[in-house]
Amino acid sequence: MSQLPKHDTAQLRAKYPDIFERPASARLATPVVALVAFAVFIFGLDDLGFSPTRFVSGLRQLGWISMMMIPPNPGSSLPTYLQALGETLSIALLGTTLAALMALPVSLMAARNIIPSNLLRFPLRRFFDSIRGVDTLIWALVWINVVGLGPFAGVLAIAVSDFGAFGKLFSEAIEAADRKQVEGIRASGGNALHEIRFGLMPQVLPVIAGQVLYFIESNTRSASIIGIVGAGGIGLQLAEQIRVLEWQKVSFLVLMILVAVAAIDWISSRLRFAIIGRRAVA
Amino acid sequence: MTSAVAILPSQQLAALNEAYRRAVARRRWRVLLGAAVFAAALVIAAFGAEVNLKTFFTYLGNFASYFDRILKLDDGSRVWTNFGEWFWGWQKWLRLLGETLLISYVGTLIGTVFAFVLNFFAAENTSPSNWLRFVVRRLMEFARTVPGIVFALIFVIAFGLGPMAGVLAVAIHSTGALGKQFSEIVENAEMKPVEGVRSTGTGWVSCMRFAVLPQVIAGYASYALLRFEINVRESSVMGFVGAGGIGQELVVAIRKFYYSDVSAILVMIVVTVFIIDITTGWLRGRLFGRDART
Numbered sequence: 025m026s027q028l029p030k031h032d033t034a035q036l037r038a039k040y041p042d043i044f045e046r047p048a049s050a051r052l053a054t055p056v057v058a059l060v061a062f063a064v065f066i067f068g069l070d071d072l073g074f075s076p077t078r079f080v081s082g083l084r085q086l087g088w089i090s091m092m093m094i095p096p097n098p099g100s101s102l103p104t105y106l107q108a109l110g111e112t113l114s115i116a117l118l119g120t121t122l123a124a125l126m127a128l129p130v131s132l133m134a135a136r137n138i139i140p141s142n143l144l145r146f147p148l149r150r151f152f153d154s155i156r157g158v159d160t161l162i163w164a165l166v167w168i169n170v171v172g173l174g175p176f177a178g179v180l181a182i183a184v185s186d187f188g189a190f191g192k193l194f195s196e197a198i199e200a201a202d203r204k205q206v207e208g209i210r211a212s213g214g215n216a217l218h219e220i221r222f223g224l225m226p227q228v229l230p231v232i233a234g235q236v237l238y239f240i241e242s243n244t245r246s247a248s249i250i251g252i253v254g255a256g257g258i259g260l261q262l263a264e265q266i267r268v269l270e271w272q273k274v275s276f277l278v279l280m281i282l283v284a285v286a287a288i289d290w291i292s293s294r295l296r297f298a299i300i301g302r303r304a305v306a
Numbered sequence: 307m308t309s310a311v312a313i314l315p316s317q318q319l320a321a322l323n324e325a326y327r328r329a330v331a332r333r334r335w336r337v338l339l340g341a342a343v344f345a346a347a348l349v350i351a352a353f354g355a356e357v358n359l360k361t362f363f364t365y366l367g368n369f370a371s372y373f374d375r376i377l378k379l380d381d382g383s384r385v386w387t388n389f390g391e392w393f394w395g396w397q398k399w400l401r402l403l404g405e406t407l408l409i410s411y412v413g414t415l416i417g418t419v420f421a422f423v424l425n426f427f428a429a430e431n432t433s434p435s436n437w438l439r440f441v442v443r444r445l446m447e448f449a450r451t452v453p454g455i456v457f458a459l460i461f462v463i464a465f466g467l468g469p470m471a472g473v474l475a476v477a478i479h480s481t482g483a484l485g486k487q488f489s490e491i492v493e494n495a496e497m498k499p500v501e502g503v504r505s506t507g508t509g510w511v512s513c514m515r516f517a518v519l520p521q522v523i524a525g526y527a528s529y530a531l532l533r534f535e536i537n538v539r540e541s542s543v544m545g546f547v548g549a550g551g552i553g554q555e556l557v558v559a560i561r562k563f564y565y566s567d568v569s570a571i572l573v574m575i576v577v578t579v580f581i582i583d584i585t586t587g588w589l590r591g592r593l594f595g596r597d598a599r600t
Contacts, residue, residue, distance in 0.1 A: 061415070068412040072405070072469040072550065082465035089464060114354030121348060157579035158572060161455070161543040165560045170368040175355040249453045253546060253557075256355065263547075266459045274460075278452060285451050 093275035101273070105261060109280055111175050112257035113288070115250070116243040119182025124236045127187050131194035132220065137206075138198065148191070155188030160246050164255040175256025182243055182250070193235050194228075201227045233299050237292040244288045248281045376569040385566050393570050399555065403578055405469055406551035409544065410537035413473045417480025418530045421446075424481070425488035426514050432492055432500075434510055442485075450482025454540050458549040469550025476537050476544070484533055491525040492518060527593065531586045538582050542575050 037044045098105055132138050134148040164181035171177050206223035214222065251259025258277060265273040314322070377385050385392040393399075424442050426432045433439035454475045461471035499517035545553025552571060559567040 065412060065415050068408040068473075072408060072412065072473055074470055074473075078465065078470065082461075082470075085464040086461070089460065110354050111356075114351035117347060117351045118355055118357065153580065153583070154576045157539065157576040157583075159539050159543045161546060162556065162560075162572070165557065166372065167369075169560065169563075170372055171361055171365045176357055176361065179355050179357065245451070245453055249455050252455060252459070262456065263459060266463065269463070278456065281453075282448070282451055 089271055092271035095272070096276035096279050097272040098276045099270075099273060101261075105258065105277060105280060108251070108258040108261050109284055112247045112251075112259075112281075113244065113284065115175050115178040115182060115247040115257050116240055116288075118179045119247065120186060120236060120240045120243050122179065122183035123186035123190050123239075124232070126183070127190035127194055128232070130187075131191045131198060134191060134195040135198035137201070137203065138220065138224075149195075152188045152191040155185065156192070158185065160185040161250060161253055164250040164253050168254055173254045173256075178247060178250045178255035178257055181255060182246060186239060186243065189239070190235070194232055197228050197231045197235070198224065230299055234296045237296050237299075241285070241288050241292045244285050245281075248284070376565045376572075379566050385569060392566055393574075395555075395567070395570075396574075399552065399571060399574055402545075402552040402555055403574060406541045406544075406553075407538060407578070407582075409469050409472045409541040409551055410476055410534060413476025413541070414480050414530065414534045414537050416473070416477035417484055417533070418526075420477070420481040421484035421488050422526065424485050425492060426518070428485060429489040429492035431495070431497060432514065432518060446482045446485040448482070449478050450486065452479075454479035455543065455547060458544050459547050462548050467548045469544075472541055472544035472549035472551060475549060476541055479540075480533050480537060484529060487529045488522070488526055491522045491529075495521045524593070528590050531590055535579075535582055535586050538579060542579075 130148065134145050134152070136145060139145065160181055163185045164178055167177040167180045167184075171180065201224055205227065206219045209219045209223040247257050247259075248262075249259045251257040251261070252263045254260065258281060262274065262277045262281075265277060379385055379388060379391055424446065427434070427438050427442045428446060430439070433442075457478050458471055458475035461474050465471045465474065495518055499521070500513050503513045503517040541551050541553075542556075543553045545551045545555070546557050548554065552575060556568070556571045556575075558564075559571060
């Protein structure tokens with residue numbers, strides 16, 4: 025059996041100084057960060073009123089609730105729930121479409137390769153960011169004050185909060201587009217609008233369509249909860265049944281939401297594959 | 307130097323034009339058909355969502371005037387003329403914002419730990435057995451598909467009102483979302499180091515620790531920071547259902563028409579989200595290079 029060559033530690037030390045003699049700051053950084061993170065965690069548990077007894081009794085309650093949820097049973101309200109689900113899907117579809125239609129022209133103005141000046145781009149970007157910083161549920165409350173209770177407020181809430189997200193995503197997609205097509209259009213005598221329509225849009229539209237489809241899916245989830253504050257859809261039923269502790273109905277409603285989200289997910293990923301090809305989605 | 311552009315004989319040109327026209331026509335038809343189906347779906351949806359354009363246009367003015375009203379103090383002057391009056395409750399609100407941040411921090415951390423433990427079982431290339439992977443995947447799917455606020459509603463009843471329910475709701479939702487992202491990173495990891503470690507005769511845990519973990523840990527941290535950012539937004543509304551944080555104050559202010567309070571709290575939330583976004587973005591850029599920033 026052959027013997028491995030003997031290590032010459034001194035030589036190795038000289039050869040790889042940064043492995044053998046890391047500065048104290050580098051060696052201490054990880055444990056210190058971990059310790060601080062853990063300390064904040066413990067402080068948080070304490071500050072937020074965590075206690076073992078409360079946790080255990082809560083878990084017991086939760087176990088009891090889960091037992092009560094089986095089997096899921098809509099009682100006699102199945103037609104109402106189906107209608108509410110339809111409302112939720114309508115809210116998601118309309119809200120997303122509205123947001124995309126509003127965001128497209130504005131995002132053109134926020135893209136660097138269309139309007140090179142920072143003067144418009146910077147405030148627009150910050151405007152998108154502040155809209156996104158406010159949750160959909162908050163927008164729903166605001167719209168309820170404006171158009172009254174009901175699903176219409178939900179549509180507008182989703183439209184506004186997605187307007188911020190789309191504005192950012194679209195303008196990034198536009199900035200990532202290839203310049204060459206645009207230059208080609210300009211070389212053949214097209215004006216600025218021609219450049220956008222024939223040089224930019226064919227590149228950008230598939231990306232945008234993919235994002236819109238993805239958002240329709242994620243908005244199905246958002247639309248299923250905005251009813252909690254009174255903006256229509258299945259969330260209203262869900263919150264009501266939780267408040268009156270009808271657990272079998274609650275679990276049935278949650279199942280309905282899961283199935284609906286899975287179905288929309290399936291349809292939208294099919295469509296995305298059809299539009300931009302399987303490779304580009306992953 | 308000049309060169310002549312070749313002009314095709316008209317016969318050949320006609321054939322080419324015809325072929326082009328046919329190719330474009332087929333695509334146009336398909337696009338038109340798609341647009342028609344989409345428009346039909348929109349009309350059906352409009353009936354479903356009780357869209358009433360008349361209401362919309364009558365009340366559209368309200369939307370503008372609502373923002374006009376929330377930017378006015380009780381005495382009718384603009385809010386920014388008197389900051390002390392506008393942010394009269396800043397101490398209370400700051401404390402509640404701190405609570406919101408803590409909720410999302412503690413929730414994200416718990417979620418990260420659970421996702422960390424579970425993701426190796428969910429990834430295709432590292433899971434020890436197929437049925438375990440199936441079970442873990444379904445569990446995580448459930449945790450991320452049910453909206454966080456629904457968990458919060460149920461937890462408020464089980465654990466009582468207060469931030470604890472919010473933390474647990476955030477934690478469950480983060481476990482599902484992060485578990486999926488983490489396992490996707492693991493699936494993209496190089497498997498050769500795993501073979502190397504396994505050839506030394508050690509068990510599954512050591513394989514994960516010494517072969518997989520060093521490859522994936524940076525990606526984990528990046529996704530966890532991103533999730534924290536998302537959770538700050540989400541925990542700002544946990545108070546709507548009584549699960550702690552600034553949401554409670556906001557919903558009271560909106561429902562009771564304390565106009566200037568609404569704008570003050572919204573401004574504070576947006577500024578906090580900005581600060582968190584910028585800080586985590588900077589941190590991710592610092593830790594993992596510029597690519598991780600997007």
